[in-house]
Amino acid sequence: MDRPFASRYALLFIFITMLVDTIGLGIIIPVIPKIIAELTGHNLPPAQALSEAARYGGWLFFVYALMQFLCAPLIGNLSDRFGRRPVLILSLLALGLDYLLTGLAPTIIWLFIARILSGAAGASYSTVNAYIADVSPPEKRAANFGLTGAAFGIGFVVGPAIGGTLGEYGSRLPFFVAAGLALANALFGFIVLKESLAKEQRRSFEVRRANPFGAFKSLGRFPAIIGLFGVVILMRLAHDANPSVWTYYTMLKFHWTTRDVGWSLMAVGAMTAIVFGFLTRIIIPRIGEERSVYIGLACGAIGFSGYAFSTEGWMIFAWMVPWSIMGLVNPSLNSIMSKLVGPTEQGELQGALACLGSLTSIVSPPLLTNLFSYFTGTSAPVYFPGAAFLAAAIFLVLAALAFARTRHQPVPNAAE
Numbered sequence: 001m002d003r004p005f006a007s008r009y010a011l012l013f014i015f016i017t018m019l020v021d022t023i024g025l026g027i028i029i030p031v032i033p034k035i036i037a038e039l040t041g042h043n044l045p046p047a048q049a050l051s052e053a054a055r056y057g058g059w060l061f062f063v064y065a066l067m068q069f070l071c072a073p074l075i076g077n078l079s080d081r082f083g084r085r086p087v088l089i090l091s092l093l094a095l096g097l098d099y100l101l102t103g104l105a106p107t108i109i110w111l112f113i114a115r116i117l118s119g120a121a122g123a124s125y126s127t128v129n130a131y132i133a134d135v136s137p138p139e140k141r142a143a144n145f146g147l148t149g150a151a152f153g154i155g156f157v158v159g160p161a162i163g164g165t166l167g168e169y170g171s172r173l174p175f176f177v178a179a180g181l182a183l184a185n186a187l188f189g190f191i192v193l194k195e196s197l198a199k200e201q202r203r204s205f206e207v208r209r210a211n212p213f214g215a216f217k218s219l220g221r222f223p224a225i226i227g228l229f230g231v232v233i234l235m236r237l238a239h240d241a242n243p244s245v246w247t248y249y250t251m252l253k254f255h256w257t258t259r260d261v262g263w264s265l266m267a268v269g270a271m272t273a274i275v276f277g278f279l280t281r282i283i284i285p286r287i288g289e290e291r292s293v294y295i296g297l298a299c300g301a302i303g304f305s306g307y308a309f310s311t312e313g314w315m316i317f318a319w320m321v322p323w324s325i326m327g328l329v330n331p332s333l334n335s336i337m338s339k340l341v342g343p344t345e346q347g348e349l350q351g352a353l354a355c356l357g358s359l360t361s362i363v364s365p366p367l368l369t370n371l372f373s374y375f376t377g378t379s380a381p382v383y384f385p386g387a388a389f390l391a392a393a394i395f396l397v398l399a400a401l402a403f404a405r406t407r408h409q410p411v412p413n414a415a416e
Contacts, residue, residue, distance in 0.1 A: 011135065011147055013193050014128055018151035020185040021092065026159020026269065027178045028099065030261040031167040032057060033247050038171060039108045051373050054248040056108060058369030060115050061244060065361030067119025075127065083195045084131040089186050091127065094118055096182035103175030129353070133338050134196035141338055143281045145331035150277030153327075156269025164262015225340050227406035228333060229356055234399035235297070235329060236357050240364035241304065241392035242268070245372045252376060253385045254313040267317055271324035280331050289332040297400040300326030304393040308386030326396075368392070 036053040079087040098118030105111050128148055136144040163174040250256045250264060284292045303323020310316055337353070368388040374380055375387040 011132070011144060013189075014131055015147050015151050017088070017092075017185060017189055017193065018128060018148050019155050020181055020188070021095070022152045022155025023159040023162070023181060026156045026265060027163035027166065027174045027181070028102070029243070029265060030160055030164040030247060030258040031171045031174050033251065034167060034258060035102070035105075035171040035175075036060075036108070036111070039105070039111070051248075051252070051376050054245065054369045054373045057248070058244060058366040060111055061240070061365030061369075062362055063112055064115040064119035065357075065359070065365070067116055068357070069359045069362060071120045076130065079127050079130055080197070083197045084127050084134065085189070085193050085195045088127045088131070088193070089189045092182055092186035092189060094120070096179045096186060099175045099179035099182055103172045103179065129334060131196045138335075138339050141335040143284065143331070145334045145338075146276045146280030146284075146327075148276075150273050153269045153271070153273025153276055156272060157266050158269075160262040160265030160269065162262070164257075164259040164265075167258035167262070225337050228337055228403075231293075231399050231403045231406065232333060232353060232356050233360050234395050234402060235300075235333075236360040237364045238300065238304065238392035238395035238399070239326075240361055241368050241388050244365040244368045245388045248369070248372055249307075249385055249388070250313070250316065254316075256313065260313075264316060268320055268324075271320050272327055275324050275327035276331070279325075280328060283328060284332055284335075289336050292328040292332040293403055294400060296326045296328035296332070297396045297403070299323065300329070301393040301396040301400075304389045304396065308389035308393065310386070 033053045036056045040053060040056055075087055075091070095118050098114045101114035101117070102111055105114065129145060132144050132148070133141060162177070166174045166177060246265070247261050250261055254260075256264070280292075283295075287295075299322040303319050303321075303326065306319030306322070307316060310319065334353070368391065371387045371391060372385060375382070375384040
């Protein structure tokens with residue numbers, strides 16, 4: 001049967017939805033350390049308050065990731081049963097409520113409550129990827145998966161610049177703006193977003209598959225996917241270094257303000273948008289998905305190492321160039337794995353991938369922020385703020401080795 005509507009219009013709607021969603025996320029990142037420090041570091045010197053804020057920030061990521069780990073397979077299976085559209089809209093509503101609660105939070109406990117809520121419903125990225133798989137032919141999936149990365153990159157050009165500027169007028173203001181964007185985005189999706197999963201391609205909801213272990217067991221009949229899951233875990237462990245420690249690292253080591261952090265993240269977003277929006281469509285079709293994974297992992301390791309050993313703030317911007325090439329990895333891996341399952345299981349696959357991302361995020365933010373806090377604290381054997389970034393580089397090297405092992409297994413061209 002033909003797809004419900006022309007894929008290019010579907011992709012346009014998804015691109016705009018993800019763009020607005022990411023702008024809202026980008027707005028709050030420069031001020032997260034500031035609001036945590038305000039709520040937890042009342043009697044501490046500024047530098048020590050920032051170091052301690054990193055610990056709380058890591059645990060906030062942990063709570064969010066834990067809820068995603070528990071709920072992502074449920075959300076993915078619900079989207080296979082009821083369609084992508086209602087699941088996506090509800091997740092955007094929950095995100096708006098998360099930002100609103102954070103902006104109003106009188107104590108650190110309220111930040112944790114907000115992250116629990118958004119983590120439970122935070123399946124927009126996995127649902128979006130399932131949506132893209134629904135409307136894309138197999139040969140175009142890698143490029144179209146890159147669209148979400150392009151939206152993410154452009155959103156990070158605009159969002160952090162806005163958040164860094166708004167943060168100068170108060171740590172709460174960016175959260176209210178982000179809440180407004182997320183809720184407006186949900187309304188936009190309700191009005192213009194059409195369903196991508198035809199009714200005859202939906203499957204019944206099964207409780208045994210709607211949990212992390214059931215999802216992995218169900219997908220275990222595809223051995224090549226299980227091997228690639230290990231690559232995804234290592235890549236995500238590395239990727240989480242940026243959202244976990246970037247702001248703390250640059251503020252402490254280079255004495256950047258929220259505005260400076262915002263501009264740096266704007267540069268990261270611009271690089272990401274170029275890679276996902278253009279280079280994925282040029283490089284991946286020419287050299288193939290497998291080589292793209294290797295090149296992306298190598299460049300990411302080089303970039304993270306550069307961040308770790310930078311001695312001047314301007315060096316961070318130089319190392320963004322090789323780091324951004326890591327953007328080739330995710331769409332390539334996503335395309336490889338999406339070809340291994342049929343149309344009725346795309347939501348389950350993306351839910352399992354989101355579950356894996358959440359599982360690594362349960363471990364990585366506390367690990368990486370505590371690495372940062374330890375090596376910048378008074379008891380550190382050596383002062384090394386870049387420890388978390390060096391750890392990320394090592395994870396990417398291990399991911400490349402794990403990917404090489406999976407290549408011994410035959411990967412079919414497409415799932416029938």
